[in-house]
Amino acid sequence: MKFQHSFLTLITWFLLQACNTQYVQTGKQTSSTRIQYDSLKLYDSTAHYFIAPYKKQLDAQMNVVIGSTQTTLLKERPEGTLGNLIVDAAVWYATKNYPKPIDVSVMNYGGIRIPSIAAGNITVGKIYELMPFDNMLDVLEINGTTLNELLQLVAANGGWPLAGVQFTISNNKAVDIMIGGELLQLNKTYTLITSDYIANGGDNAVMLKNYSKRTGLNYKLRDAILEYVKSAGQLNMQNNGRITVKP
Amino acid sequence: MEELQLNRRRFIKTAASFGAFGLLANSPLSVFARKQSTTITVLHTNDWHSRIEAFPMDGSNAQGLGGAAARVALIEKIRTESEHVLLLDAGDIFQGTPYFNFFGGELEYKLMSQMGYDAATLGNHDFDNGIEGIIKQLPHASFEFINCNYDVSQTPLAKHIKPYKILKKGNIKIGVLGIGIELAGLVPDANYKGIVYNDPVANANKVAAQLKNQHKCDLIICLSHLGYKYGGDKISDVKLAEQSEHIDLIIGGHTHTFLPQPDRIKNKIGKEVMVNQVGWAGIHLGRIDYTFEPLKNKDFQANTTIINIGSNKC
Numbered sequence: 001m002k003f004q005h006s007f008l009t010l011i012t013w014f015l016l017q018a019c020n021t022q023y024v025q026t027g028k029q030t031s032s033t034r035i036q037y038d039s040l041k042l043y044d045s046t047a048h049y050f051i052a053p054y055k056k057q058l059d060a061q062m063n064v065v066i067g068s069t070q071t072t073l074l075k076e077r078p079e080g081t082l083g084n085l086i087v088d089a090a091v092w093y094a095t096k097n098y099p100k101p102i103d104v105s106v107m108n109y110g111g112i113r114i115p116s117i118a119a120g121n122i123t124v125g126k127i128y129e130l131m132p133f134d135n136m137l138d139v140l141e142i143n144g145t146t147l148n149e150l151l152q153l154v155a156a157n158g159g160w161p162l163a164g165v166q167f168t169i170s171n172n173k174a175v176d177i178m179i180g181g182e183l184l185q186l187n188k189t190y191t192l193i194t195s196d197y198i199a200n201g202g203d204n205a206v207m208l209k210n211y212s213k214r215t216g217l218n219y220k221l222r223d224a225i226l227e228y229v230k231s232a233g234q235l236n237m238q239n240n241g242r243i244t245v246k247p
Numbered sequence: 248m249e250e251l252q253l254n255r256r257r258f259i260k261t262a263a264s265f266g267a268f269g270l271l272a273n274s275p276l277s278v279f280a281r282k283q284s285t286t287i288t289v290l291h292t293n294d295w296h297s298r299i300e301a302f303p304m305d306g307s308n309a310q311g312l313g314g315a316a317a318r319v320a321l322i323e324k325i326r327t328e329s330e331h332v333l334l335l336d337a338g339d340i341f342q343g344t345p346y347f348n349f350f351g352g353e354l355e356y357k358l359m360s361q362m363g364y365d366a367a368t369l370g371n372h373d374f375d376n377g378i379e380g381i382i383k384q385l386p387h388a389s390f391e392f393i394n395c396n397y398d399v400s401q402t403p404l405a406k407h408i409k410p411y412k413i414l415k416k417g418n419i420k421i422g423v424l425g426i427g428i429e430l431a432g433l434v435p436d437a438n439y440k441g442i443v444y445n446d447p448v449a450n451a452n453k454v455a456a457q458l459k460n461q462h463k464c465d466l467i468i469c470l471s472h473l474g475y476k477y478g479g480d481k482i483s484d485v486k487l488a489e490q491s492e493h494i495d496l497i498i499g500g501h502t503h504t505f506l507p508q509p510d511r512i513k514n515k516i517g518k519e520v521m522v523n524q525v526g527w528a529g530i531h532l533g534r535i536d537y538t539f540e541p542l543k544n545k546d547f548q549a550n551t552t553i554i555n556i557g558s559n560k561c
Contacts, residue, residue: 032509033534034525035321036312042320047358051299051315054354058345072306113296113343118305128345132297133375197435204432 062125067229070236073117075109078159078169078243082112082130085237087163089228090137090221094193097217098139103179103190105163106150107221108203111135111195112161122229131222135195141213144186149207151177151184157203159243170246195221284540285417287466288329290322291535292336293500294370294527296343297355302528313529315358321532322362329536331416334363335423337500338370338472341380343528351376352384360389366412368394368425368470370500377438378402393425393470396450398443411454419465419539422458424494426451426471426487428501447473447482448490455493466537469494474501475524488512488520496521496535503527509535 073081087105094102114129142150151167154160155174167177177184194208196216201209229235301314326332336359341352352373359367369392373381382403385392395410411424426447430439451469458464469487476485484499491497491514505526514520525531 031536032521032523033536034505034507035532035534036530042317042324044316044319044323047316047319047361050358050361051354054346054350055300058349062345115309116307118307120305125345128348129343132343132345132348134348200435202432202435206432 058125062123062128064124065121066124066127066226067232068121068234069117069119070234072119073235073237075112075115076239077109078245079239079241080112080161081237081239082114082117083107083109083161084163084239084242085228085235086112086131086221086225087161088237089225090193090195091163092228092231093219093224094137094139094217097219098191098193098215100141100191102139102193103164104147105161105193106154106165106198107161107195108198108205109157109160110203111197122235124226127222127226127229131225133195133197133222135197135221137217137219137221137224138194138196138199139215139217140192140194140199140208140211141189142192142208142211144184144188144190146207146211147179147190147192148174148177148184148186150192150205153205153207154243159245162242166242168244168246175246284538285419286329286331287416287419287421287537287539288325288332289468289496289498289533289535289537290325290332290334291498291523291525291533292318292529292531293472293498293524294339294503295336295355295529296339296372296527297341297347297352298344298528299346299354299358300344302530309528309530315362315529318529318532319358319362325534326363331419333414333416333421333423333468334365335468335470335498336364336367337470337498337524338368338427339372339500339527340367340370342372342375347375351380353387356384356387360387364390365414366391366393366423366425366470368392368472368500369397369408369427370472371428371430371433374430374434374438378404378440378442380438382407393423394427395424395454396445396447397427397430398445399441401443402441404442410450411458413458413462413464420463421466421468422455422462422464423468423470424451424454424458426469426473428472428474447471448487451487451494452490452492455491459493465539466496467494469497471497472500475499475504475506475522476502484522484524485510485512488514488522490515491520492516492518494520495537496523498533499524505531 073085075082086107090105091102113132117126151174155169156172164180167174198205199208199214298313299315302309302312304310340355341347346354385407391412392408393412394408399405399408411422414421429444455467458467471484474483476483484497488497489512503526504524506524509521509523512520512522523533525533
C-alpha cells in the first residue's frame with residue numbers, strides 16, 4: 001500500500017514535470033497566412049439573420065439613389081475626382097449660405113474614407129461611406145499668410161482636396177500659388193470653407209486652431225455632398241490641374 | 248493557482264540543479280513530455296471600420312470581399328481545425344459605414360463577441376463618439392480592451408481598459424498588450440478629454456518585461472494602433488519593433504497596410520520580431536501559427552514558412 005502510494009506520487013511527479021516543462025518557440029513551423037474571405041464561399045446564416053433587422057432599417061434610407069457619376073471617382077494624390085467632389089460640394093453650399101463670396105476650400109485627404117465610387121448610380125449610403133464623420137462646415141476669414149501656411153501643409157502631405165486654388169508642389173513646398181486666377185497675396189483676406197475638424201487644427205492644421213473670424217454654417221459636410229449630388233443629377237468630375245507636382 | 252505553478256517550476260529548477268532532472272529526462276517517461284508540442288493559432292484583424300456587410304458588387308476593387316457573416320463562418324471553421332486559437336483586433340472597429348452612424352457600434356461589438364474575440368485595442372476612430380460613445384457600447388462586448396500607454400485613470404474608461412491580458416492555451420501562456428496612437432490632432436479634444444498619452448516604446452517595453460519576467464509568458468503579442476511605418480521620426484510598428492526587447496509579434500493597424508507577409512525585424516537585442524497588418528475593412532483575416540516544443544537546448548534556428556492565401560489586389 002505504501003509502495004503503491006509512493007509509486008503514484010512518482011507518476012504524478014512525472015506528469016507534473018511534463019506539464020511544467022519550459023516551452024520554446026522553435027520557429028520551425030511558424031507559418032503566416034493572410035486569408036481573404038471572399039472566394040472561400042463561407043457564410044454564417046445565424047450571423048446573417050442577426051444582422052438582418054439592422055440592415056433592413058438602414059437599407060430603407062441608404063439604398064435611395066440620389067444621382068450618378070459618368071466616371072469612377074477616385075481618391076488620389078495630388079488631386080483626385082473624389083476629393084474634388086467634396087470640396088466642390090462645400091463651395092457650392094457655402095456660396096448659397098454665406099454672405100461673402102467663397103475664395104477657397106481645403107479638406108483633408110484622410111477625410112476621404114473610401115478609395116472610389118464606381119461609375120453608375122450613387123446612393124445615400126455611398127455618401128455616408130465617403131464621409132461618415134458628422135463634420136460641420138465652417139467658414140474662416142483668414143489672411144494670405146495663414147492661407148499660405150495651410151497650403152504648405154497641403155503640399156507637405158502630397159496634396160489634399162482643394163477648390164479655388166492652383167499650385168505646384170516642388171520639393172514638398174507649394175509654389176506659384178494662384179487664388180481665383182491671381183497670385184496669392186500675403187496681406188489679403190480670403191474666405192475659406194472647410195470642416196470643423198480642420199478648423200479645430202485637425203491633421204496638423206494648427207495654424208487654423210482658435211482662429212477668431214470663424215462662422216459655423218451649422219450644416220454637415222456630408223449633407224452638403226448629398227445635396228450637391230442631388231442637384232447635379234449626373235456628375236462629370238474631372239481632375240483639372242488644381243495641384244501639379246514638379247518632378 | 249498562479250502561485251502553485253510558480254512553486255512547481257521552482258521545484259523543478261531546484262531538482263535540475265541537483266542533477267535529478269538530467270537523470271529523469273533520460274528515463275522512458277520523459278518521451279511523454281517531449282512529444283507535447285503545442286500549436287497556437289493567432290488570428291487577427293484591424294481597422295474593421297464598421298464594415299458589417301461585404302463590399303457591394305459594384306465593380307470596385309473590393310467588391311464581394313469581407314463581411315461579418317463570412318468572417319464568423321471562417322473563424323468557426325478554423326476553430327474546428329485548430330485547438331488553440333487566439334482572436335485579436337488592433338483597433339478602429341468603429342466608423343465607416345452607416346451602421347456606425349445609426350447604431351453607434353452596437354452591432355460591431357455584438358458580432359465580435361459572437362466571433363469570440365479575446366482582446367482588442369483602441370484606435371483613434373473608436374473615439375469618434377467620444378469616451379461616452381465607447382462606454383455606451385461596452386455592455387455589448389464580451390471581449391476585453393487593452394492599452395498600456397493611455398492613462399485613462401481620470402476618465403470613465405478607468406475601470407474598463409486593462410494594460411494587458413494573459414491567456415493560457417494548452418501549456419502555453421500568452422501575454423497580450425495594447426498600444427495606442429497619439430490622439431491629439433487626430434481626434435477632437437473633447438472626444439478624449441482626460442486621457443493622457445504616454446510614450447509607446449517605454450510603456451510597451453515595461454509591460455512586455457513584466458509579462459516575460461513576472462508572468463513567465465511564452466509568447467508576447469502587442470496590439471498596436473500606431474501605424475506600420477512613416478517617413479521621419481514618427482513612432483510606428485517598425486520603430487517599436489526595433490526598440491523592443493520581449494515582444495514576439497506586433498499586430499498593427501491605423502495605416503490600413505496590406506502586408507503580403509509579416510515583416511521580420513531585429514529588436515534591440517538582435518532577436519526577431521514579426522510585424523503584421525492586414526489592411527482594413529475586414530477584407531483579410533491574418534493567421535500566424537506558432538509551434539512550441541519543450542525546451543531542449545537554447546540555441547535554435549528559426550525557419551519560417553509563409554503561406555499566402557488570397558490575392559494582393561487590395
